[in-house]
Amino acid sequence: MRRFRRTLVAAALTVTVVAGTAGWVSADAQQVVTGPPPGAAAWSADRLPGHDRLPDPATASPGEVARFFASLAEADRQALLRRHPLVVGNLDGVPVALRYEANRLAVRQSGDARFAGLAGPGRQILAFDPRGRGQVAEVFGDLTGAAHVSVVVPGSDSDAATYDGQRRPYTGPRAMARALRAATGDRTAVVAWTGYTTPVGVGLDAAGGRLARAGAERLVRFTRGLDAVGAADPVLFCHSYGSVVCGLAAGRTDASDLVVLGSPGMRADSVAGLRTGARVWAAKSPSDWISDVPNLEFAGLGHGADPASPAFGARRVPAADVQGHTGYFVPGTRSLAAFARIAEGDVR
Structure with missing residues (x-):
């Protein structure tokens, strides 16, 4: 995560003084897995x-x-x-x-x-694509029978190969999804959606929009697939780079709510710029290193305005007690309690 942080900061600062960087190619640029299934x-x-x-x-x-x-x-x-x-x-x-x-x-x-x-x-794997680093989506609960459905869209370094790997408690898409479902008293179905090629390592992928644009197309189709099988309109919980994906997909999903946490930006200047009818929420911990990332977009790098800033217009989720960049789903935090209320539609 520290390497990811340094990459974003360096890239964002560099583009303010260097011209013509749109043609740069990172040495570790990820090959996007997209298109029809294998x-x-x-x-x-x-x-x-x-x-x-x-x-x-x-x-x-x-x-x-x-x-x-x-x-x-x-x-x-x-x-x-x-x-x-x-x-x-x-x-x-x-x-x-x-x-x-x-x-x-x-x-x-x-x-x-x-x-x-x-x-x-007992595992409910809704998608499994072994190409590249692999993609996977897992369901917790009754997807088509639940009154409320949430989808966790993770950020950097998420893939099928590491999906079941050891992580710190309540971090990673699977753990986040399980924590959210538990916080709702298991009343809400939750999908851990690692369904796009995420950035990894040091490079410009994390600061650019190429992977987010491809991921947004997959997320739009996924949410339309939920609708096609009779699932409830989802709440999207979008962490870190996943919030860039959600920002680009926002106007083409039927999500009831968009919740971004630890976001570097959504490639929009404001909620109005997302062109969505969903309610938009933002959470950012005072100790989250994402605050050190300049909120700019230039020559294809950087993701724009801070969704947690008052000027953006999102509803704020309390996160003063969250530790770091990945602690938003830790039980007992005010953020997780708020997430549960949003997931169950218990908000105005």
Whole structure:
């Protein structure tokens, strides 16, 4: 995290005095994983009796996918799951229980020890993409039956390979999601969504918007997929670089609330600039090092205004007792108590 902090500060300061930096390429620039799920070509070549073709994973909307699966007999659903687990498990609009089953199979078939725990008993893996560093989404609770749904969008250094790794308590997307669900008395379904290529290490990725723009496209499709299977409009909890992703996606999701914490900026000057009907909330601890990052955007680097500043116009979440950059979901903090109320719609 300290290296990430130094990178953001150095990049933001450098662009104020250096011209032409838009063409710089970081030595550790991440290759974006995007597009249709792995195995899409084999899926598109397949056929089911009574169907001319299967929905195109690259172009079919989540609603179209949902209608297609609703038209299938259970035997046909299971046949597609067995033949194409990576597509079924990652295709937004597929029934949730079928995705869980498909991803258990896909994880086992990957044979990758880094991911093995994702196939454990009782785990509800809504997405699993082993390409690159890997992407994963996990559900805690009844996604389609809960009255309220929240989605945790993490920041830098998050991926499927480290998803189950040892971290400090209540940090990382899985721990944040579980802490939030517990704070609501397990009444809210929560998704830990590590569904985009995040920045890692020292470089310009963390200070730039390239990964956030790609992540925003995936987040928009994901939220539309929730709608297609009948889940409640989500509350998005966006940490650090994840808040940049949420800022770029804000105007195209049906989220009821957008909550950003430890944000370097959302690539907007104000709440109005997000062009969203969602309520926007911001939390920033006095001890969060993100305050040392200059809030500017120039030549593609930096993420703009501080969402926690009064001028931005977001509703403030109390965070005076939060320790550091990753302590917002620690039980007993005022921030987590506020998050729980927002997650349950207990706010005006």
